[in-house]
Every structure is written in structure tokens, then in C-alpha cells.
Amino acid sequence: MPKLQIDAEVNGRKISREADPHARLLDFLRDELNLTGTKEGCGAGECGTCSVFVDGKLVKSCLMPVAKVSGSRIETIEGLAKPGDLTPVQRAFHKTGASQCGYCIPGMVMAATSALRENPQADIEEIKERLGGNICRCTGYTKIFEAVEIAKAVIAGDMPETALEEDSVEDSYIGANVRRIDAPSKVSGRLKYAADMKMPDMLQMQVLRSPHAHARIVSIDTSAAEAMDGVACVITADDVPGKDGFGVFVHDQPIMARGKVRHVGEAVAAVAAEDLVTARRALAMIRVEYEELPGLYDPADALKPGAPVIHDYAPDNLVKHIPVRKGDTQKGFAEADLILEDDFGTQQVEHAYLEPEAGIAYVDPDDVVVVISPSQNITHHRHMLAEIIAKPINKVRFIMSPVGGGFGGKEDMIYQGMLALCAMKTHRPVQLNFTREESLIASAKRHPSRVHYKMGLKWSGQITAIEFDMLSDGGAYGMSSEGVMRKAAILSCGPYEVENLSVDTRGVYTNNTPSGAFRTFGGMQAQFATESMMDMAAEALDMDPFEIRRINMMKIGSSTHTQQTLETASLDRVLEAAEIASRWEKGAPRVRGAERGDLNGPDTRKPCTLGARIKNAAKDDAKTTERVA
Structure with missing residues (x-):
């Protein structure tokens, strides 16, 4: 056309x-x-x-x-102020620390500018409404709203221009409001993320991804794509010159599918072309013949005898099992007055960083393969890539571009190897920018988990024993699963001193999207189960939820689950601060609020409303009924 x-x-x-x-x-x-x-x-x-x-x-x-x-x-972020200058809105964003990763900030500044142009007297609710079409994944919005309110006041003359200046620092920077040195480039839109970078003679890459969760690759025919005008190269796993495999703990993931695909969205081939449209058209010309294999989509099924094997090195589909033992759990449960037992589940979660994955690779004049990407682990990636492309480490360089949100999701080397191979094959710069759909289908997620929890307690609220068993879906490749299982095991029973415990965390392979690093790195899944159990125990024992935590909390001198003696501990202060800040109404769950007449009528609430199965442990049924009915 x-x-x-x-x-x-x-x-x-x-x-x-x-x-x-x-x-x-x-x-x-x-x-x-x-x-x-x-x-x-x-x-x-x-x-x-x-x-x-x-x-x-x-x-x-x-x-x-x-x-x-x-x-x-048309007016863009670059046109709001003269080069080197900032508008009051931009200066206010700098002042309050409203920019963190910075990727959303140009759009957020434009929306804030629009709000104040259309209504210079907009109140906070209107400001929130007008900024509602803009998403931020870092700040939590509070500093953004604060910045717009300050800018509004300065523009209206209600506050002096000096309100936009940096706060003075007296004796210490600790506790002071210190402005980020990179904020001006973010609020002005001048900062270049990987997708913003341009190089002369640069090619555009696109990736062909598997439509199948588990299938053997019978054949790949790239001849038609390679013959197209404007196509510089097509690569598959056959183009890897070195040892093909990467990962954080186990190098089980090839640059592109080798022999078979293990999840929907796995890279099978890639095209580098003169422009994006040509690259996408070339993908459609690649012919791949698959032989579908039985898939595993539930981690429990993956551990069953006779289950399909996803990786030959792991015939039981187990990525990692971390056991922790302390004391004697049988003895601890025998001493318990009450035993609670229940199951907890958490789901797969997408990081949803606003910057989709992107990167550039090129070969410099000294034949050094250079990769620029928002990687959160460039040193490790550099060492892995050197083995994959069979070059000495001094011939591989990684440059970390500004990260437009990561939250652990950009720790894994998912696409950098493909970029390097295309750059080596063409000796031209190559850029790959994921679409949002591609990011959703191909990047690692938070580990879904299931926890079976058993807790024994005295009537006093003291925990006597815990059994904690977590099964996590590691997806098609190992990535960070070993570290996540290790951290989940260490943090499994929370900040509570437990004399007798048995902890098992297992990550297993499935044909789902790979699971990887995500903020809290296994701690969230474990703490959801533990803190739910603590609330259930408080309800079953008619105890204040804060009090049962104080009874069991680790103190100075406490021994952790991994037998470390604590020299410092602060949970008592944390609980006190939370109790005060939340204006907590003291008392057991069945008693709190009685002065407001909540108990004037019949109490229809059931003990352990979260669903725990309460079992009598070495005590008579009458006493159990007296305590929990």
C-alpha cells in the first residue's frame, strides 16, 4: 500500500x-x-x-x-518544557519521589498536566479520577497524587516556587527527603530504555513460539523465510555453537526449543529482518512439524508414578526438595491440647511490569558480543552466554539498560541468547521488543503453591509442633525454583519460635509457563499459610490474634528453624506499632466488639471459620468442646 x-x-x-x-x-x-x-x-x-x-x-x-x-x-512529554528545563508538574514529581522505575512517568505527567489544564482547582478525588487511565506498578500512587497537589498549589500561587526545591538535609541523610538523581531524565522522557535505543543499520527480531504445551519437534523448515527479501537471518537451536543451556540454579533451558517444546509460548525459531513487518511475515513462512506429547498441568500429577517425563535428567519431575527438621514433631503433637490442620493455595501471578522485555545485541569492532537489556542479573547472564556462544568471557559484555519495573521477573535470561546469535550471524545490531501478549505468555510467573499445614497448640496458645508441606508448580524450566523452595522452607513457619517442626518444600516440573523469581521469593506463599493458621488458632482458642503471636514470637536468643540463634529481634515492636496504627480492639475474635452489642443476639459464628479441621489431641472430648464450641 x-x-x-x-x-x-x-x-x-x-x-x-x-x-x-x-x-x-x-x-x-x-x-x-x-x-x-x-x-x-x-x-x-x-x-x-x-x-x-x-x-x-x-x-x-x-x-x-x-x-x-x-x-x-501534537504535544508529547518532550514538548512540555524547553530542553534542560522542567514544568512545575515535572518538578513536583521530582520533589516527592513520584518516579521510581520511571517507565510510566511520562504518561503520568501528561495525564497530570491534562488534569490541571482542564481544572486548575481539581481536588484530590478529581485528580485521582483523571489519572485513573494511567497505571503505575512501583509507587503505589501516593507520591504521584502528592506531586500533583503540590504542582496545583504552586501554579495557583497558593504555595511559593521554593516548595518545588529540594529539602535541606541537616545532620544526616537518614530519614531525610533526598531526591533521586535520575528523576529529571524520567519526568522529562529523556531516559532511554532498551526499546527506545536506536543504532545505525539495526535489524528487528521476531520470535516464532510454540502453540503446544508438550510436543516433539519433528522438523523445522526455514527455507522460505530465509529466501524472503529483507530477511537477514533465521535462527534455531541448531545455530548455537556452544553448550546450550541456561538457568539460575540448573541450566536446563535451551536458547530455543531443542528436540521438543515444553510449554505454550516457548521460542522455536527467530527472524531478524530489515523491519518489523518483514520479520513478522517471515515467521509465517516457517514450517514446524510437531508430534504432540502428553502434558502435565498439575504438580501433584507430575509426581505420580508413570507420569510423562519433562526433562530426562529429572525422571521424577522434581526440580528441588528442601527439607527442614527441628526437634520431634510426634512428641510435640502428643503434647498438644489442640491440633489444627488445613490446606492453602496460592495462584500463578504475572509481574505486569510496565516495560515489556526488550533488548539489543551487536558485535563491536573488537569482536565482543554486546547485549543491552533490562536484566536484573547481568553478571550471571554474561557467564552463561559465554558458554552458549563458545566465546571467552572477555569477548562477552552485558550492559544493563534502565529497568522499567522488574520485581524479579527480569532476573531470567529468556531472550538475550537469541539476540546474541542473530548479531553474530549478521554482524549487525539486532533489536527485540516484546509485545504485552508475548510478555504474558513467555516470561516467568510467581510459583503457584499448595500447602498442607498441621499445627499443635497448648490451651495457652503456645505452639508445640508444626508440619508444613508445600508443593509448588515450577513450570517447564527450573529458573529460580530451587532458591524459591529454599527461601520458602526457611521462612515457612514465620517469625515464631517452634521447638518441633517438619518442613518440606518441593518444586516440580510441569508443562505450564515457567515459574521464577517474584518479590518475596517464596516467602509470600509460606506466610499466607502460616498467618492464616495463626488467625485460625486465635479463633479456636478464643485468644486475641496479637496475643497469640506475642506468645510464640521469636525474641533475642531464640533459635530459628535452621538452628540460628538470634542476636536481634524486633517483632514485639512491629506488633505494637501495627496494633496502635490499626486502632486494634483487644480481645478474642468471639468477644471483640461486645460493648457495641454484637453479642446481644445469638452468636451464629462458627469456630475456625477459615475451615480448619479441629482435632482433639490426648484430651477428652468434653474439654475440647468446652474450648472451641
Whole structure:
């Protein structure tokens, strides 16, 4: 199709450019005008990172066809202030620390600017409403709203310009409001993330991904794709010159599927071409013949005798088992007045960082393979890649680009090897930018888990024994599973001193999307179960939930689950602060609120409403009934 002629005013400057008919305004701004402060986070108008003004109105540029803006006046984040200067809104974002990873901030600044332009007297509720189309995954929004309120007051003259200046620091920086040194580049849109970087003669990469969860690769025919005009190279696992395998603890993952695919979305082949459209068309020309294999989608099924084997080195599908033993649990349960037993589950969770995965690779004049990406573990990636591409370590370099949100999800080397192979094969720079859909299907998630929990207690609330058994879905590859299982085992029973415990955490292979690092690294799954059990125990024993935690909390001199003696401990202060801040009403769950008349009528609540099965342990049924009925 013929190109479109676009004549418009962009940031006060008349421009005249040709554009592809299918292009969005976002593509035009980033690719044709190099205005990369406008980001792509979702491509669906949901996240707001691409927000710009068109004829004075805030729009999502990922939803607007470029054909609609000819003759329009467009304003991007780069046009809000003169180069080197910042608007009051941008300065307020700098002042309050509203920018963390910074990827959402240009769009957020545009939305805040729009709010104050349309209503300079907007109150906090209106500000929240007007910023509702913009997502931030780092700050929690409080500092963003605070920044807009400060900017509003300064613009209106209710606060002096000095309110936007940095706070003075007296004796110590600890506890002082110190501004981030990288904030100006973020609030102005000048900071370059991996997808924003451009290099001369750069190719665009696209990846062919498996539609099957478990299948043997019978054949791959790339000849038609390689013959296409504009295609620089096509790579498969056969192009790996060295030892093909990477991972955090076990190197079980190939650069691209080798022999078989193990999850939907696994990379099978990749194309580097002159432009994105050509690369995508080439993918459609690759022919892959699969032989489907039985899949495993439940971790319990993966451990059953005769289950399909996902990795030959692990015939039992076990990634890692971490056992922890302390004391004698049989003795502890025998001493218990009450035994609670229940099951808990947590789900797979997507990191949803606003910056989709992206990277560039090239070979420098000294034949050093250079990879630029928002990797959270570049030293480890560098050592793994050197083995994969069969080069000495001094011929491999990793550069960490600004990370537009990670939360552990960019710790794994998922795509950097493919970039390096294409750069080596073409001797040209190669860029890969994931779509949001690609990020969802191919990147690691939080481990789904199931915990079977058994807890013995005295009537006093003292824990006598715990059995904790966690089964986690590691997905198709090991990634961070060993570390997550180890941390889950260490933190399994919370900050409570337990004399007798038995802990088992297991991560197993399935044909689901791989599980990897995510904030708390196994601690969240474990603590959800433990703290739920503590609340259930408080309810069963008619005890205040704070009190039962104080009875069991670790103190100075306590022995941890792994037999370490604590020299410091602060849970008592944490509990006290939480109790005060929450205005906690003291008392057992069945008694709290009695002065408000909650117990005037019949008490229809059941003990252990979270579903624990209460069992009498070495005590007569009458006493158990007296305590928990």
C-alpha cells in the first residue's frame, strides 16, 4: 500500500513525513520522529504510558491511527518544557519521589498536566479520577497524587516556587527527603530504555513460539523465510555453537526449543529482518512439524508414578526438595491440647511490569558480543552466554539498560541468547521488543503453591509442633525454583519460635509457563499459610490474634528453624506499632466488639471459620468442646 503523507505540528514544530498506512500515532512518534518519551506498555489503551495531547486533548497514542493526526497539533512529554528545563508538574514529581522505575512517568505527567489544564482547582478525588487511565506498578500512587497537589498549589500561587526545591538535609541523610538523581531524565522522557535505543543499520527480531504445551519437534523448515527479501537471518537451536543451556540454579533451558517444546509460548525459531513487518511475515513462512506429547498441568500429577517425563535428567519431575527438621514433631503433637490442620493455595501471578522485555545485541569492532537489556542479573547472564556462544568471557559484555519495573521477573535470561546469535550471524545490531501478549505468555510467573499445614497448640496458645508441606508448580524450566523452595522452607513457619517442626518444600516440573523469581521469593506463599493458621488458632482458642503471636514470637536468643540463634529481634515492636496504627480492639475474635452489642443476639459464628479441621489431641472430648464450641 502507498505511504501516507502526514503534515502536522509536533511540539511547536511543523513536520512533514511519510508513514505506513497501518501505523499508529505511537509508532510515528517513536520510529519516525524519535520521540521515545512516549512509551508502549500494553498496546491496548489500558496503561497510559503512551499518553500525548492531540489538539489539546489527552489521548492514548497506541489506539490512534496516524492517518487521523494529519493537520493536528501534537504535544508529547518532550514538548512540555524547553530542553534542560522542567514544568512545575515535572518538578513536583521530582520533589516527592513520584518516579521510581520511571517507565510510566511520562504518561503520568501528561495525564497530570491534562488534569490541571482542564481544572486548575481539581481536588484530590478529581485528580485521582483523571489519572485513573494511567497505571503505575512501583509507587503505589501516593507520591504521584502528592506531586500533583503540590504542582496545583504552586501554579495557583497558593504555595511559593521554593516548595518545588529540594529539602535541606541537616545532620544526616537518614530519614531525610533526598531526591533521586535520575528523576529529571524520567519526568522529562529523556531516559532511554532498551526499546527506545536506536543504532545505525539495526535489524528487528521476531520470535516464532510454540502453540503446544508438550510436543516433539519433528522438523523445522526455514527455507522460505530465509529466501524472503529483507530477511537477514533465521535462527534455531541448531545455530548455537556452544553448550546450550541456561538457568539460575540448573541450566536446563535451551536458547530455543531443542528436540521438543515444553510449554505454550516457548521460542522455536527467530527472524531478524530489515523491519518489523518483514520479520513478522517471515515467521509465517516457517514450517514446524510437531508430534504432540502428553502434558502435565498439575504438580501433584507430575509426581505420580508413570507420569510423562519433562526433562530426562529429572525422571521424577522434581526440580528441588528442601527439607527442614527441628526437634520431634510426634512428641510435640502428643503434647498438644489442640491440633489444627488445613490446606492453602496460592495462584500463578504475572509481574505486569510496565516495560515489556526488550533488548539489543551487536558485535563491536573488537569482536565482543554486546547485549543491552533490562536484566536484573547481568553478571550471571554474561557467564552463561559465554558458554552458549563458545566465546571467552572477555569477548562477552552485558550492559544493563534502565529497568522499567522488574520485581524479579527480569532476573531470567529468556531472550538475550537469541539476540546474541542473530548479531553474530549478521554482524549487525539486532533489536527485540516484546509485545504485552508475548510478555504474558513467555516470561516467568510467581510459583503457584499448595500447602498442607498441621499445627499443635497448648490451651495457652503456645505452639508445640508444626508440619508444613508445600508443593509448588515450577513450570517447564527450573529458573529460580530451587532458591524459591529454599527461601520458602526457611521462612515457612514465620517469625515464631517452634521447638518441633517438619518442613518440606518441593518444586516440580510441569508443562505450564515457567515459574521464577517474584518479590518475596517464596516467602509470600509460606506466610499466607502460616498467618492464616495463626488467625485460625486465635479463633479456636478464643485468644486475641496479637496475643497469640506475642506468645510464640521469636525474641533475642531464640533459635530459628535452621538452628540460628538470634542476636536481634524486633517483632514485639512491629506488633505494637501495627496494633496502635490499626486502632486494634483487644480481645478474642468471639468477644471483640461486645460493648457495641454484637453479642446481644445469638452468636451464629462458627469456630475456625477459615475451615480448619479441629482435632482433639490426648484430651477428652468434653474439654475440647468446652474450648472451641
